[in-house]
Amino acid sequence: MENIGFIAAFLTTVSFVPQAIMVIKTKDTKGISLGMYSLFVAGVFLWVVYGYFIQDMAILIANIITFGFASIVLAYKIKYK
């Protein structure tokens, strides 16, 4: 069962990589929701804080990586809206 959680965490974490690459290459952010990435980046930041305080390395590391890629998308959305 832990393996399913591990694969789930891996997929939801790496999923933001192709989106980040896409906005960097195309700078096309018209279809991307500023509301979504504002809420999402704030939420992932709180997951990092939560993972740090409860000392859960899986939550901490997965969310630091997600925070990085989702922040790239948010930054491009703000710059190229």
Next chain:
Amino acid sequence: MENIGFIAAFLTTVSFVPQAIMVIKTKDTKGISLGMYSLFVAGVFLWVVYGYFIQDMAILIANIITFGFASIVLAYKIKYK
């Protein structure tokens, strides 16, 4: 500390609502990555399976909701690419 986890889960779950509304209204999915939503929806589905098997209601419910909204974005991306 649990409150931070609760707020984090709430934010990352509801963040997909504005994106789903946006694609429904505009049908503009050009800037949205098919790779991202394919990996993400698959990952969230596994989170639902994981939450069900470990009987964690927070993981289960948050991911069922996220699965619904992220699936809408994926479906529109496939239909209006």
